[in-house]
Amino acid sequence: MINARDRRRGGLCPGIPLSLVLWLALVLPAVAQNAAENADPVGPLPQDSGSAGLKDELQRLHTTARMLHTTAHPDDEDGGLLTFESRGEGITAILLTLNRGEGGQNKVGSNLFDVLGVLRTLELTQSDRYYGAEQRFTRVADFGFSKNPDETFQKWQGHDVALADIVRVIRTFRPDVIVSRFGGSERDGHGNHQASGILSREAFRAAADPNRFPEQLKEGLLPWQAKKMYVDNVCPFRSNECPEGNWTVRVNTGEQSPALGMSYLQFAVQGLKRQQSQGVGGWTVDPGPHYAFYKLVDSVLPPTADKDGHEKDFWDGIDTSLPGLATRLGVEQSKAPFLKSALLQFQAHIDAATKLAEQNPAAAGEPLLEGLRTVRSLVAEVRRSALTAKAKDELLVNLAEKEKQLERAAELASGVSLNATLDAPIAANAEDALMAVPGQSFRLKASFTYAEPVQWKSTKLDLPPGWTAKEINSSKSDNAGKHVSTSEFEVSVSAGAQYTRPYLHRADPERDGVYTIDDARYATLPFPPAPVQAHAEYSINGHEGIVHAVGFVIYKGENGAEAKRAIAVAPPFSIALDPATQVVSTNHVGTTEIAVQVRSNVATSGPAKLGLELPQGWTSNPASQGVSFTGPGESKEFKFQVKPADLREGRHEIKAVLDYSGKPYNLGYTIVTRPDLDTFYYYQPATQRVSIVDVKVPQDLKVGYIMGAGDGIPTVLKEVGMDVTVIPGEKLASEDLSRYHTIVLGIRAFDTQKEVAANNKKLLDYAAAGGTLIGQYETGVGDFNSGHFTPYPAQLSRARVSVEEAPVEILAPQDPVFHFPNQITQKDFEGWVQERGLYFMGQWDSHFQPLLSSHDPGEEAQKGGLLKASYGKGLYFYSAYAFFRQLPAGVPGAVRLYVNLLSQSGSR
DSSP states (O other), X not given: OOOHHHHHHHSSOTTOOHHHHHHHHHHHHHHHXXXXXXXXXXXXXXXXXXXXXXXXXXHHHTOOXXXXXXXXXXXXXXXXXXXXXXXXXXXEEEEEESSXXXXXXXXXXXXXXXXXXXXXXXXXXXXXXXXXXXXXXXXXXOOSOOSSHHHHHHHTTSSHHHHHHHHHHHHHHOOSEEEESOOXXXXXXXXXXXXXHHHHHHHHHHTTOTTSSHHHHHTTOOOOOOSEEEESOOSOTTOSOOOGGGOSEEEETTXXXXXXXXXXXXXXXXXXXXXXXXXXXXXXXXXXXXXXXEEEEEESSSOOOOTTSXXXXXXXXXXXSSTHHHHTTGXXXXXXXXXXXXXXXXXXXXXXXXXXXXXOGGGGHHHHHHHHHXXXXXXXXXXXXXXXXXXXXXXXXXXXXHHHHXXXXXXXXXXXXXXXXXXSOOBSSXXXXXXXXXXXXXXXXEEEEEOTTEEEEEEEEEOOTTOEEEEEEEEEEEEXXXXXXXXXXXXXXXXXXXXXXXXXXXXXXXXXXXXXXXOGGGTTSSSOXXXXXXXXXXXXXXXXXXXEEEEEEEEEOGGGOEEEEEOOBOOSEEEEESSSEEEEETTOOSOXXXXXXXXXXXXXXXXXXXXXXXXXXXXXXXXXXXOOOSSTTOXXXXXXXXXXXXXXXXXXXXXXXXXXXXXXXXXXXXXXXXXXXXXXXXXXXXXXXXXXXXXXXXXXOEEEEEOSSXXXXXXXXXXXXXXXXXXXXXXXXXXXXXXXXXXXXXTTHHHHOHHHHHTHHHHHHHHHTTOEEEEEOOSOHHHHHHHTOSSSOEEEOOOEEOOTTOOEEESOTXXXXXXXXXXXXXXXXXXXXXXXXXXXXXXXXXXXXXXXXXXXXXXXXXXXXXXXXXXXXXXXXXXXXXXXXXXXXXXXXXXXXXXXXXXXXXXX
């Protein structure tokens, strides 16, 4: 029997000559890195294909080790550990990330809150492909930065919501070892991090307690006790050294992998770079040793550490061999006398396949299919046996994993493949690509490719309940020794088909800390599975195998290259009001224009009418409009002039409804994708929140806004009547800044726009000549401070005020910024969302005057959130307050204060 750890410690993979290993070490790193960076986002990675993928699967088949890695946000994970354990040791790993990062800052665009959560879910699941791990989530949301676990639990509706979901994953996955990224102390930093560590340690024991979350037992889950619990983050960050008493297990994630062409950590970083919204796209890791350290904090095993308190690895004391599944049962093994011999037979098939694969991968197909038959037979015997439910469950979870691994390994060894695609012309882009509509039909081709001695048996579709598929054509062809059996199906989508959308939602993403689960079947999964799937059955010398595929639609991606995404179900019409929040001044005269975007997935064949549902007393012109479309993929904009009943400050909702064939449609979806990512959809009601704000705007004030990472502030300013021009960064050098009374640098402008840093002197000269220059928060603290971008010395810090209700003190009540053109009072700091501010100045020259002070509970006052300095004939402001969240949310006081900041050229 070959053990994955023995192979690793031996230094060479079996069957690979030393000369080839040396060649791989010299040549493959650049090739593999290029392949990893440019991998197909929906197909297997090169390292998971062909003979390389087969060797990886064979390694997994030799061990039953299962690891759960827990953390708080996307990009917190120890990707090097997951990659080393999964790809180096062959273990089965799940990454459990408590939230989806929806409260963070988006470093590649303006999407925030739940649509950012969809994007970061796509990014993280793409990273997982490199780590070799599956992904799970809880239902709690990232509500922004918090400084302690108490605030986190308050936002997460207490302690047990997230704990229940962690316990659910443990009881479902049944890991041997749990590794928490965080330990639950102040060392972890972020309050979400601390909460993650606290909950993970508690879940280790709670999952085994039948009195905890008994509703899960009623669903059919059983208690599960993992064997050992470790925590990460026990040694200095990015250090290869760690005090002896701090750690139990040490892992060299910098070890080179000939199969990957780089170290495990370097390969993990290739996956981490998919998380571009986190700003990690440029990260690299040098070759060489990189040690990660983990401390054992709980265990149900006898002591396994040596005299120094160290273990060889996480699996010390745990039998992870295939026959070990029988010995784990203890006295119950006597109830299944067939088990040990069947597992040994299964082991023999895997050993035979491994030996054959070293010389000829195709020859491994037959013993792998024999092993698959053995496992399937064993599953049936276990189900019929007298074993207890707990013993059966443990066996069946492991055997189900082996069945999947065997299917995949046999597929790779046999060289078979199955592709299922829509029988339709390639769409011009992702938005034009066909969406399946309830009650309609489409054609799909499923092509199974194989070579002798493989025999094709059948191809079938796997569809949701209520859908039907009729085979309308079949054909066979031969090409260069390959056979292709193609089946064409007419697929009818059920009238009640569910849309392809997240299975959970937040009614108020700006304030809710916990999602509502809409479909419990998918709880803890990243997204629901693709609705259209196919499978083909084949045999080799009478041994049967199966290969699975997802149904795809083809479209043209960037540069006209062919791209694909899973077939998705959508409503006949997608209806959206953009922006989702509109701010209207109480001084606004006349009507407000409401634009409704309608995208069709059908050709209308009957009358369709679009109208608005308005607050009482409001009117719309026209009252409704006729709608027609010639075909799917067509989009149109419809405009309505809306007059409020009155213009008193307050919040209202406008809803758009399209009536078609007697059915109302009032949902819109956004396609969330990127060339390096898969695709999913963010749904929201066709609703616009109207915030009527009592705000005065100076006449003839001209504002230039230089975008940074992207935000919705300029849109809101225009809505309240300000004259705002967005200045592209690339035009900054040639732009005549004297045209503007005020220039605003968007959020993270120096971080994201190299032209801003290059033209900083021009911007400061503009202020010195009499203009008002406003800088907003930056995240690149070191670069900002070394760049000396402020007119007088100042040092940016990472300080923030994370509690949005934190009291705010006006330090300079006589300053014009609090009086012109709007009077600012304490009431203007009520109703803020997510946070007060971030990246406050920590030190500043005496030329600066702090205008506001705020702080989180129990902390000292932060006065560097709004600074003002006279500079030459003009003014300079630095604002760390989170206006980029408040203005798009229509927070009245924040709108008034921001308008005042922009208006100071007219106050002197």
